Amino acid sequence: MSACGVLTLLVLGPVILSLVAIATPAVSQTPATPKSGGVLNAMQREDLPQGFNTHETGTISSVWPVMPCFNNLVLFDPAKKVESVDSIIPELAEKWSWQDNYRNLVFLLRKNVKWHDGQPFTSKDVKYTFDVVREAKDAPAKLRTSPRKDWYANVENIEAPDPHTVIFHLKRPQPALLLMLASGYSPVYPAHVPLAELRTRCVGTGPFKLKEWKRGEYVEYVKNPDYFVKGRPYLDGIRYVVIVERGTKYAALQAGRLDVAFPGESTKTVVDQVKAAVPKMVVDVVSQNVNDNLLMNVTKPPFNNVKIRRAISMAIDRGAYIKAVHQGGAVVGASMQPKPYGVWGLVDKDLQALPGYGKPAEEKEKAKKAMAELGYSSSNPLKTEMATRAIAIYVDFASFVINELKQIGVEASLKQIETAQWHAFATRREYGLGANLTGIGVDDPDANFYENYACTSPRNYTGYCDEQVGKMFDTQSQELDPKKRYALVAQIQKKLEEEAARPMMGWRLDYFAQWPHVKGLVPHHNLYNYGRMQDVWLDK
Amino acid sequence: MSIVIFVLLRLAPGNIVDILFSTGGYVSESDKQLIMKELGLDRPIWLQYVDWLRGMVTGDLGKSYRYDLPAWQVIKPLVPVTVELAILSTIVAVLIGVPTGVISAVRQDTALDYALRVFSLAGLSMPSFWLGMVIILGLVAWMGWIPPVTLVPASENFKIHAVQFLLPALAVGYRSSALITRITRSALLEVLREDYIRTAYAKGQAERIVIWQHALKNAILPVITVIGIEFAFLIGGLVVTEKVFNLPGVARFLVDAVLWRDYPIVQTLVMFIAIVVILSNLVVDLLYGVLDPRVRYA
Numbered sequence: 001m002s003a004c005g006v007l008t009l010l011v012l013g014p015v016i017l018s019l020v021a022i023a024t025p026a027v028s029q030t031p032a033t034p035k036s037g038g039v040l041n042a043m044q045r046e047d048l049p050q051g052f053n054t055h056e057t058g059t060i061s062s063v064w065p066v067m068p069c070f071n072n073l074v075l076f077d078p079a080k081k082v083e084s085v086d087s088i089i090p091e092l093a094e095k096w097s098w099q100d101n102y103r104n105l106v107f108l109l110r111k112n113v114k115w116h117d118g119q120p121f122t123s124k125d126v127k128y129t130f131d132v133v134r135e136a137k138d139a140p141a142k143l144r145t146s147p148r149k150d151w152y153a154n155v156e157n158i159e160a161p162d163p164h165t166v167i168f169h170l171k172r173p174q175p176a177l178l179l180m181l182a183s184g185y186s187p188v189y190p191a192h193v194p195l196a197e198l199r200t201r202c203v204g205t206g207p208f209k210l211k212e213w214k215r216g217e218y219v220e221y222v223k224n225p226d227y228f229v230k231g232r233p234y235l236d237g238i239r240y241v242v243i244v245e246r247g248t249k250y251a252a253l254q255a256g257r258l259d260v261a262f263p264g265e266s267t268k269t270v271v272d273q274v275k276a277a278v279p280k281m282v283v284d285v286v287s288q289n290v291n292d293n294l295l296m297n298v299t300k301p302p303f304n305n306v307k308i309r310r311a312i313s314m315a316i317d318r319g320a321y322i323k324a325v326h327q328g329g330a331v332v333g334a335s336m337q338p339k340p341y342g343v344w345g346l347v348d349k350d351l352q353a354l355p356g357y358g359k360p361a362e363e364k365e366k367a368k369k370a371m372a373e374l375g376y377s378s379s380n381p382l383k384t385e386m387a388t389r390a391i392a393i394y395v396d397f398a399s400f401v402i403n404e405l406k407q408i409g410v411e412a413s414l415k416q417i418e419t420a421q422w423h424a425f426a427t428r429r430e431y432g433l434g435a436n437l438t439g440i441g442v443d444d445p446d447a448n449f450y451e452n453y454a455c456t457s458p459r460n461y462t463g464y465c466d467e468q469v470g471k472m473f474d475t476q477s478q479e480l481d482p483k484k485r486y487a488l489v490a491q492i493q494k495k496l497e498e499e500a501a502r503p504m505m506g507w508r509l510d511y512f513a514q515w516p517h518v519k520g521l522v523p524h525h526n527l528y529n530y531g532r533m534q535d536v537w538l539d540k
Numbered sequence: 541m542s543i544v545i546f547v548l549l550r551l552a553p554g555n556i557v558d559i560l561f562s563t564g565g566y567v568s569e570s571d572k573q574l575i576m577k578e579l580g581l582d583r584p585i586w587l588q589y590v591d592w593l594r595g596m597v598t599g600d601l602g603k604s605y606r607y608d609l610p611a612w613q614v615i616k617p618l619v620p621v622t623v624e625l626a627i628l629s630t631i632v633a634v635l636i637g638v639p640t641g642v643i644s645a646v647r648q649d650t651a652l653d654y655a656l657r658v659f660s661l662a663g664l665s666m667p668s669f670w671l672g673m674v675i676i677l678g679l680v681a682w683m684g685w686i687p688p689v690t691l692v693p694a695s696e697n698f699k700i701h702a703v704q705f706l707l708p709a710l711a712v713g714y715r716s717s718a719l720i721t722r723i724t725r726s727a728l729l730e731v732l733r734e735d736y737i738r739t740a741y742a743k744g745q746a747e748r749i750v751i752w753q754h755a756l757k758n759a760i761l762p763v764i765t766v767i768g769i770e771f772a773f774l775i776g777g778l779v780v781t782e783k784v785f786n787l788p789g790v791a792r793f794l795v796d797a798v799l800w801r802d803y804p805i806v807q808t809l810v811m812f813i814a815i816v817v818i819l820s821n822l823v824v825d826l827l828y829g830v831l832d833p834r835v836r837y838a
Contacts, residue, residue, distance in 0.1 A: 047796070049563045051608065059563035144578075145571050147564035199608040215607055215614055216796070217788040218690050241689050244792070245783045247673050251680040252689045252786075277681070420799060423565045424558035458566040 034520065036234045038538035043249055043262040044240040047216050050144075051199035054187055055133050058147040060263055060439070060527045063184040065219050065240040067531035068233075069116075070187030070204035073107055073126065073166075074178060076529045079522050081286060083443050083529060084343050085175070088182045092121065092205065093166075102173035102480060109164040113228045115190045116202070116209045123160035128191035130158055130168070141195050148441070150450055150457060151180045154477075173478045176446040183441045184528040207233035207534040217242055227534075234520070234537035246270075253513060254278055259538070260514040263527040264288045268329040271511035284512045287331070287341030289443055289526040292321075292397050292505040295426065295434030299463035302382060303432060307370055309500035310355050312433075314367035315408040316401060317360035322506045325396045330506035332357065334493040335448065338507055341525040342443045344489050354497040367408045381411040387431035390416040397505065398435035426461040436461065437508075441528050445489045449473045453501060464501040542596075545810045546589050549803055556581060556801045560605055579605055592807065602804030606797070611804040615790070619812070621691065622782070622789035625712070626774040628705050632713025633720055634767060640717065641724025641763075646751060648729060656721065663718030669780030672711040676784060689786045708785040712778065716770045723766045727759035734758075760831055768824035772817040 044065055050056045052066050073093040076083040090096070093107040113121040131139040134152035154174045159167040168177065180186060189195075193203045202210040205228070208221035219240040223233055241258060243249040249265075252258045254274050266274075266283075275281050296303040296312065303309055322330045331338050334354065338345035351357050355366075368377075376382045388398040395416065402412045412433055417425050426434060440448050450473060451457055455465035469492065476488035497503065512523040520535040556579075557572045567575070576582045580591075595602055601611040637660075644656040679686050687704045694701040731737065732755055740750045775790065782792035790809055797805040829836045 049606070050561075056561070057563045058565050062563065142574075144575050145561050145564045145567045147566070196608060214617070214690075214788070215609075216618075216793055239690070241786075243689055243786050245673075245786070248676055248686075248689070248784055248786055251676050251686050255680050255684060255686045257686060257689045418554060420559040420562040420801075421554040423562055424555065424567075427566050458568070 032519065032539055034234050034535075034537040035539065036537070037236050038540060039237040039239055040235050040260065040518065040533070040536060040538065041258045042238060042240045042260050043253065043258050043265065044219065044242045045249070045262045045265055046244060047242050048213070048219065051213075052202035052204075052210070053143070053195065053198040054185060055129075055148070055189070056143050056145055056199075058185075058439075063528050064263055064531045066202065067184050067187075067206070068208035068221055068238055068533045069202040069206045069210060070189075071206050071532075072181060072183075072186050072188060073109075074182045075532065076182045076524065076526075078530050078532055078535055079520075081522060081524050082341070082343070083179075083182075083524055083526055085179060088178060092126070092188055096178070098175070102175050102478075103170050105168040105170070105177060107166045107168075109166065110228055111164055113205050114226055115192075115205055116224065117190075117193075119190065119192055121188075121190075121205050122163040123166045124163070125191045126166045126188055127158045127160040129187075129189040130155070132189070132195070140191070143195060148180075148185055150454075151447060152177075153450070172474075173480065174446065175480060176442075176444045176477060179442050179444045180447055182529070183447075184531055185441045207532065208235075208238055211237065229534065232534045234535070235533065238533055250274055253281075256515065259518050260521060261512055263512060263523065263531075264290065264508070264510050266511040266513050268327050268509075268511055271513050274513055280516050282514050282516050282518075284514075284523045286510050286512060286523045287337055287525040288439070288508045288510045289337050289342070289441075289528075290437060290439040290508045291333070291335075291337075292325075292330070292508065293436050293438055294401060294503045294505060295431065295436050295462050296500065296502075297429050297432055297434075297462060298465075298501070299429055300432070302384070305374075306499055307374060308382070309503075310498070311367040311370040311374075311408060312405060312410065313356040313497070313500040313503035314363045314370070315410070316356060316404045316503070316505065317364070318357065318505060319360065321397075321400055321404075325393075325400050326506065326508065329509045329511065331509065332504075333507045334504055335453075335496050335502070336445060336489065336493055337440070337443050337525065341507070344443065344445055344486065344493075346490055346493055350490060350494065354494060355500070356497070356503060364407060371409045376409040378406075378409050381406075381409045383411050384413075384432040385415045386412040386433045386435060387415045387417055387425070388435040389419050389422040391419055394435055394437065397437075401433075401435060401505075427458050429461065429463055434461070439527065441526075443526055445473075445485075445492070446477050449476075449492065453496065462502050464496075464499070466495075466499070469495060541814055542593065542807075542811065543589070545807055545814075546592065549801070549806055550585060552798075552801065554801070556605070556803075559799075559801045592804075596811070601808045604802055604805050606800050606802045606805070611808045614805060615793075615808055615812070618788060618790045618793050621787055622775055622778060622791060625705055625708060625778060625782070625787060625789060626771055628709035629712040629716060629774055629778075630767060630771045632709050633716035633770065635717075636713065637717035637720025638724050638763065641721040642728060642751060642756060644721065645725045645728035645732065646747075657725075660718040660721035663714045663721075666715065667780075668712045668715045669784050671714065672708060672781050672784040675707055675711060687785075691788055704785070704787070708778075708781050708787065711784075712774065712781050716774070719766055719770065720763060724759065724763050727762045728755055731755045731759040757831065761828060764824055764827050764831070768820045772813075772820040775816045776813040 046061050049062055054062055054066050071091045074088050075091045077087045077089045080087040092110055094110050095108045097106050099106055109123055115121055132141050133146055134149050134155055135146055154171050156169045156171050190203050207224055207227050209224045211220040211222045213219045222237045250270055253261055254277050271283050275283055296309050298304055318332045334346050336342060336344035356363055386398050386402050388394040398414055405412055451459045453460055472492050476485050479485040479488055517539045519537050519539050524530040557567050557575045561567045604611050604614050607614050640656050644653045647653045676686055692700045737755055740754050779791040779795050782789040794809045
């Protein structure tokens with residue numbers, strides 16, 4: 001090499017090397033190639049309440065460990081945190097299309113899909129599933145109970161013209177139906193397996209087949225070798241280990257006996273401790289789509305008076321509530337999941353203008369004044385009961401609110417209800433005030449409003465009923481333009497908060513923890529829809 | 541006993557269907573009636589009781605409401621776990637409790653006696669689940685390790701299986717040993733003041749023989765009684781320990797079944813525990829005769 005060449009190399013060499021270094025991502029940033037094999041050990045907070053019969057339950061304790069066994073027609077993309085109509089991907093349906101101005105939803109199904117027992121999957125299975133769920137008159141079977149039949153109230157009938165086509169005929173346009181079909185709560189069942197059997201064994205089309213359910217101990221799956229997505233799943237199996245004791249489950253995660261936490265289970269405080277012990281633990285902060293809401297029995301005095309309800313809503317300092325009860329692990333929002341976690345939440349400016357969401361001191365003063373006008377004060381308090389579920393997270397919530405209300409002349413005594421009786425108690429409206437938690441399966445106004453605020457819904461615990469608001473629900477549900485629909489939904493949210501139909505205290509965050517060797521498991525801003533595990537792999 | 545179990549369960553507040561389907565949130569009245577019929581709960585209570593008794597006699601323990609499986613099929617794998625843990629805990633308790641009690645009695649009012657009494661008092665004051673949690677958290681904090689959280693059968697890996705059971709047995713056994721220590725000490729102190737013990741010493745027998753062969757044999761009856769009671773208590777009383785160490789045993793399952801109002805499971809488990817209590821008392825009574833000829837029947 002000539003002297004000139006050496007000089008050029010000396011001068012340009014470092015420059016070229018630095019350019020190469022910039023252009024080449026660090027090894028850790030390179031998306032690694034998925035590897036097949038290994039068994040994922042996942043946390044499970046309790047045994048399966050109704051076995052594998054997801055359509056009979058309403059808890060993440062069922063959805064999380066059962067999702068790998070089944071498929072939906074469509075699903076929220078497991079790789080995307082925010083769920084919306086744009087993040088829906090096909091599963092058992094290869095394609096779908098809306099027809100007749102969103103009155104008919106047509107699904108073209110995949111061919112050559114088999115149930116785990118070898119039977120072929122056809123459109124009959126889809127019709128069977130959703131006829132059973134919506135309790136159609138001619139449904140061939142009956143669930144013991146169908147908690148989400150209201151999701152399908154607008155379905156006129158379901159048609160299966162050939163083995164690979166299904167048509168949902170609707171009474172009126174409802175674009176949101178597709179989102180409800182994409183939830184983890186909407187698996188397709190095999191028509192040839194009696195419903196009762198799904199309480200003890202799982203026959204699905206999903207990426208994993210049930211190997212063993214040891215009651216109270218674990219649920220174990222193995223890879224489905226005939227899965228219709230070639231090359232999936234990556235894992236050889238999954239084991240959901242039931243651990244009830246909180247200290248033990250996080251010790252197991254910390255010690256590496258478990259690879260991933262349970263959705264919605266990890267609070268900020270617990271995860272901070274785990275992270276301090278295992279700094280490489282990966283923690284994703286996501287919304288649970290679960291809110292803490294204050295119930296006021298609208299059907300009886302004194303809470304049939306909107307002025308009292310509004311004063312109570314104004315008395316509660318949401319920011320302080322989140323700090324004290326959740327150690328910062330929640331966010332303020334109205335009746336839809338707040339942005340950026342959800343699609344439909346109110347913008348801050350709109351939210352702060354609502355009663356109870358402004359400056360706490362000013363809001364409390366307004367509340368005191370309103371109560372004084374009604375004749376209540378600290379010397380002549382409004383006496384009532386605050387009912388809640390006998391679980392620490394509920395009791396903390398209720399206790400905080402009781403303390404806040406004392407400051408505006410409301411004296412509430414705490415009444416704890418045995419946990420398993422809470423929903424029936426709330427449905428019977430045997431309370432004045434109540435502290436409640438509500439999980440919403442899909443971040444869509446239809447899933448939320450009809451279930452929690454519609455006049456006839458059994459889950460409308462407060463008994464709030466306004467025909468005008470009901471019409472607004474229908475109008476937004478039929479609106480095809482997303483911007484116009486958002487405006488209508490915002491209007492409904494403002495109305496609900498102004499009337500203190502069910503004041504929101506906060507929306508819970510989840511501090512989902514997993515070991516760094518777990519890849520492809522992306523927690524969503526919703527507990528219920530990311531448990532399929534098809535794309536999860538272990539980098540060990 | 542069977543009537544008490546049967547009636548008490550049905551006196552618990554709340555509608556069973558509401559409770560069974562609480563995760564679904566709400567069950568309509570018509571659905572409720574159908575489910576009650578399916579579970580056989582729409583019949584008069586006395587008829588349900590007669591059917592249950594008949595089932596018990598014929599080996600049909602009913603079907604779990606929650607799992608939709610025969611109750612015995614659900615319970616069968618749990619029994620060996622609890623029995624093994626109870627036996628191991630009792631062994632640990634005896635191994636710690638009896639020698640400690642003897643030493644404490646023989647060295648009465650010495651520094652060693654005081655130390656052992658503090659040790660046993662600490663055992664009584666510390667709930668076993670708390671001690672269990674301290675063990676688990678200590679292991680994970682200092683060693684970054686805890687035993688497997690699913691049961692490993694002894695046939696698969698004896699070492700791991702032993703560790704899974706020894707840790708909870710230590711936590712539970714320590715608490716039980718405290719009681720045994722105190723009973724052994726007081727019973728032995730009483731015997732040590734007897735004339736025949738003085739005579740044995742006067743004959744020049746070694747202290748070891750006097751204590752272990754003469755005194756302890758005569759002081760052991762109340763200790764055996766306590767061990768029997770403790771064992772019977774452990775069968776149903778290991779709830780929190782089984783939870784902390786995540787062992788799938790009877791006690792943990794019983795609490796879950798009560799919360800879910802799973803009558804067939806609760807009834808069977810309570811009857812099982814009652815039988816264990818009766819049997820352990822029987823064994824204690826038989827041991828009286830073996831250890832003390834004075835209580836033998838002619």
